[in-house]
Amino acid sequence: MAHTIRPLLEMWSRDPARHSPVEDLQGLVSGCVISALGLYLLGSVGLLTGGIAGLAFLLRYVTDWKFGILFFLLNLPFYYLAYRRLGLAFCVKTFFAIALTSVLTDLQPRLVTLEWIHPAWATVLGGLLLGYGLLALYRHRASLGGIGILAVFLQERFGWRAGLVQLAFDLTIMGLAFLVAPPDIVLYSVAGAAVLNLFVAINHRSDRYIAQR
Known part of the structure; x- marks a missing residue:
């Protein structure tokens, strides 16, 4: 019995400042699943989001490409920053997170049928998810790449809140959205970006959560 229980216990790290591989895997997969659902809710009513995901949404509206493919390709240039500034482990986990979220987002219409949702409620739910x-x-x-990589780097280097850094970039994306989307959709999208980034700014602090490796 002891030989059976011990491997199970070792799945969890005994060091509070370090995650085990199993803990990392469940964190990454659950984060990707929740993020993909949030992106699906926003996209189901034509809303945008910020960062590279927002840029992918914009390009999806003016091209025939799928969101997942655009999201994955647009993130490729940021892997160099992830590798050079935040380490190989961060880069590999981010690559995995982006690939999985891209696939799951494109699969959502086959897994979930959403008949109707008010844009304001999609804004709140999508932003929170x-x-x-x-x-x-x-x-x-890990991160979902792009601006997220830059935001994490700036928080660790200069102490700038990752959520607030990302919000600044997101507002720029929303400004560009006025060129291709109706004003009401853009305004709902701005509200969604605010919900998302204020949530991250309030809840993500490296000095509060000690497991950083």
């Missing part, structure tokens, strides 16, 4: 997903990824030393 993305916030929870990003928080899970950040706490396991």
